[in-house]
Amino acid sequence: MYAESEQTGGDAWYETVVRPDEAENARLDEGEPAVVRVRQHDGRLEWESTVEAAGVVRSLLRLDDDLPAIRAATPDDPLLEAAYDRYWGMRLVRDPPFGSLISFICSAQMRVSRIHGMQVALAEAFGDVVEFDGQTYHAFPTPDQLAGASEADLRDLGLGYRAPYVQRSAELVASGDVHPAGAREMAYERAREYLTQFVGVGEKVADCVLLFSLDFLEAVPLDTWIRKTIAQYYPDCDRGNYAETSRAIRERLGGEYAGYAQTYVFHHLRNDGGVD
DNA sequence: TAGATACCTTATAG
């Protein structure tokens, strides 16, 4: 959910801490959180961990996704082709549901580097401590740990107006009545609606959690960048409201794997220009 | 039921 990068560039290690209760299909045993670090080196994936982490790595990095099949299922479209060519091999992540929910609540009107800083601050303030390789790591807080924080605590960490959203959403999950992972069993639009019951979660944030955590590869979060892209490249898909525009662009990007197409396009237009 | 407005904070542009 929040990976740490030690350095920028080629062989950087990315580190994260996975709680067993958040590692649904990664076959982590009960017990303390697992530290996992991973990097690409000489064209191979390497990892080190406090546990046997192959399953965790496979799950978090979506290594089972069949990229050629996903690309084959997307429409012939000059922008999509260019994006897939430019960044071929890029995968989505599969973030833990609760951590994903909280970090996307924090993402409102915020840049990535600061969102990351907030998640680290939350972990250091409220998460369990794990030692690995002579270093101290912090797991992301459990719903209970986060629900126990006060709004003032969270504001002190720089969350701003998101502080009560995070506290109240954590409380909802801690109550045991609802959980973001519950959306997994629902049809896509129903799942998006379900997630908006959490405080600070509108349609865009809900789509992010669906795409980056809950395996809804058709979800296309309508953020400011994709809206600019729609205006410039797919103007007929702008239907004036979120739900209808979402349907239209999802259809245009190939339906089933529209979220993958969106991610490639997003990356391409942001990094290489092409959108005003 | 659509449309405007306030909301925390800070890096960066001008």
Next chain:
DNA sequence: ACTATAAGGTATC
């Protein structure tokens, strides 16, 4: 140096 703006929106009128 300063102020204005933008940053992968949402809740509440």
